[in-house]
Amino acid sequence: MRALVVILGLFLLISNAFGQREGQALIDSLVAELPRTRDDTLKGRLYKRIADEYFFIDAQMALTYAKRGLAHVTAMRWQRGIGVFSTSLARAYSDMGNVDSCMYHNLRALAVFRNMGDTYNMSTTFNNIGVVQENVASNYPEAVRYYLLGLKEAEKQGDKYLMANTCNNVGAVYHIQKNYKKALFYCLKALKLREQLEPSDIYNKAREIANSLTTLGGIYLEMNDTITARKYFDRAVVLSEKSGNKEGLAKVYGNLSLLEGPDFAAAIAYGEKAERLWNEVNPRHILAASNLGNMGKAYLHMHESGYLPKGFSGRPQLLEEARQYLTRAIQVCSENGDVSYKSDFTGLLAEVQAQQGDFKNAYFNFKSYAAVHDSLFSQEEKNKIAGLEGEREIALRDKQIQIGSLELEARKRQQWLLTGGLLLLAAIGALLYRQNRLRKRTNVQLLHLNNELDEANQVKARFFAILSHDLRSPVANLVNFLHLQKEAPDLLTQEAAEAHQKRLTDSAESLLETMESMLLWSKSQMQQFKPQARRIAVDDLFEYIQKFFAGTGRIDFTFENHENLTVVTDEDYLRTIMQNLTNNAVKALKNTDQAMIKWEAKTQKGEVVLSVTDNGPGASAEQLGALFTDNAAIGIKTGLGLHLVRDLAKAISCRISVQPNAGNGMIFSLAIANA
Known part of the structure; x- marks a missing residue:
């Protein structure tokens, strides 16, 4: 079950001053701004932003500010504002399980946006109606129909935020049908779209990603892949805490309670965390009821397993705790009109009452559970129809997109041919002129x-x-x-x-x-x-040498650049010089114990000096001749690498010096003017 998608409309920007705040702190700053705002349009946007933020903290307060905002824009006769706040009211009533009020305000908003030709807000309203049909009315075929209408409008806009919300909702329908392959396809697509969102004052990117992670974790949990599920839930907790999303945290903790399974203590701890958050945000939310029911189920399993946690006097107390949680869960389901969860929890309550000896109430509750359970078989058939219907509409839409793409490519080819003909005529004239x-x-x-x-x-x-x-x-x-x-x-x-x-x-x-x-x-x-000179950080050059010779494990490489120096030269030429000098040192150290190569950068007399030192056997004057003499013989054994170093250094005006010390290694220095 998910909250309704927030319609943005024209309420796009309020103030960059609020960009770094989150949660209640952000809300307090927005509320404080209301009395100081004189412009009616800006005040309407403030009401909308406050209501949106309250949806993740306190649904009742969100409803209050949505009503105030609707009254404000109605007095202004601002049609788009009326549509936007009607959607906010629909979202609030949906969270409270009031289907009739929710649908009334959604259809009112849709009529406003359709008259204005506002396809953006039409898309979000279609999606919102789909959420109502799925979560509150449990009418999955209608939910999929509205989702696909919303997805169609979102794709016209190319809006990743709207497309992600709709894909996530379609994936949730497949999740309910236990079609995990399809559910993962759509929910992973939604996560990818949300990760591509740019930072914005309109939506909280971390909060959106956390919602996707929670949904994916729930799917993997039902697939019994607890390792993957926990990875998604852990990431969702971090992002929900970062964004101040109490509702998101409540959802994750509720899922983690189920994930813990036989670890009753951990399961109850997570369930209690979720319960506290739901009581703050929206105790009538369907997932708040689900969490209560799962807590009752956990206490029932404790009783059956013989596990007795600290603070409990005996097993009968576990049954009583289970009965109280299940009773509260059934009450919340009755308030928001949910049938499926209510049926499941009624069946569990009957089992608890039977074990307590209350056979009369157990009988009536089990009878109620059995009646609803029988009707769910027909609902399952509807779910299958929704899946087939959704796949058919998606296939038809993909086919239409493919046909449109082919037509567009044909028009482009025609344009290219016409353009090519004109260019050819122009080219002939130009050739005759230039001849x-x-x-x-x-x-x-x-x-x-x-x-x-x-x-x-x-x-x-x-x-x-x-x-x-x-x-x-x-x-x-x-x-x-x-x-x-x-x-x-x-x-x-x-x-x-x-x-x-x-x-x-x-x-x-x-x-x-x-x-x-x-x-x-x-x-x-x-x-x-020709060399292409530019400023290069010496640390980048050292990093390149370090990575290039990373596989030379027997040699100890060190790099020192205490002054964080930079040089102005051709990077490719200088890299090649340094690579060849280092390679020569590596070869020289082939039979040396405790071999080491040290690169150092320092300034001397207005120049940047890069030096490489090794502790090898050294080199003879004949071997070094190729570094300074054009007439020296070139060969594998006589310094082809040094010829390369000499010529490249000359091309970039780099002065080379060498200090041979037979038996104790070599020091090659590269001096570059410090521009």
Whole structure:
């Protein structure tokens, strides 16, 4: 059972000053604002906002302010205001179980909105009437019919708030029918829509999400998936407390009471929490009756199980407690016109009375329960019809949407063809106009292309030298091994084959690293790739290095940036430099115990200096030559990575220095001007 959806209408914004308050604090601030508000329209909006907030705290006060608001807008002759407050009154009467008054005000509101062509508020009113038909009148076919009418109008508006409310209500009908698959489909759709809502003064996003979580938890509880149900309920409690939603908390606590099951103490504790909240908010609510009945059922189960909680003198006292709770639950059901819960609790009361020896009343109550229970079979058939009817209407609506989409796509294609024809004619004219100008520019462009081809040839020659020197050997080894395996497999023992395969694997991995480095280096040699300088946080660079080498578990990485420095340079170039220097350090530490790599950022003489330190065996001057000399040989063993670092650093004006210390590691420093 759910409260009616609040109609928003024109009552969209009151004041940003109330945005950070919730619950009673928000209501008090709104009420205090009423005497100071002179504008009639603004005062009407204040009445509406106060009534809306009271629905989650005190239904009687919500009714009071809805009546005051209706009188105010009626005096103004504001039609939309009359429709909106009529809906608020309908919601209040629904919570109190007054079906006739509820339907009167809902139909009055619907007539107002229909005359105005207000599809937004029509959607919410349809949904509200569906809630009345479902919760109060138990007429599920009518409920689904009104829900689908509301959903149709909500989809026209594209309003996620309205669509979520309607989907949640349709899911609740399937929940009652125990069609859990359909119930989960619609309720999860509602939750997704509510999570996409933007923060607003009109609705409380946390409260809306909490309502969806409670509904989903109830479905999983009936499916006996208590773990998933508890997860949803726990999240709902947090969000309900955050939003000051007492009604939402009461619903969650009532469900948690059922969830606890055999843990009678916990079940009663949650039930009492829910009872206290319902007494504050709306003691005549149908879920307040449900909670009372479930408390009576829990005490009956205690008596049957032999469990006697503290403070009880004996088992007869448990039966008396069960009788009192069940009697109160039946009374509330009678007040709000509910039949289903009343029948169930009457049957339980008959069982309690029989165990107490009151066989006369037990007989009459059981007879009443049996009569209603027999009539429920016909109601179950209505529920099945509602499910089929709902599915049919949804299928028809989906088909209409599909047809509309196809027609829209056809019109779009026609428009594109017409536009394309016009553009083609324009393009032909432009080409004819530009033809003479292009002829004059052709020679200049050819000359420029020749220069670029010369540069490209130089790069290509350099690449072929690298390929010849560094790539031929591992590939040749692989081919020779494959031939040997194919033509004379008996010549290789299993141990020899495994050794060859390991060497080939190591060679292939080295080859892959070399190819990656060459590709990055070649990119840096091409003039069309220019550095794009921007300000970068050093912490972001350190985080990238940390994530990139996260799998290197045997090395202790540390990063220090005490001054929270930033640099202005090309991020991709600098990342590649840092990655290569770190990779070289990782390779150097391959056979080092207690290996460590430390990145540090500091300022020196107006520059930002990034340094990487390792405790490896160090490097020779020949190995470091590729970092400073263009003529140094390039190869896997002779510093291709350092060539890449050198060229990239030169492109972004980064000065590199190195402090070799054989036997105790290396320190590479990158100095960048502090812009």
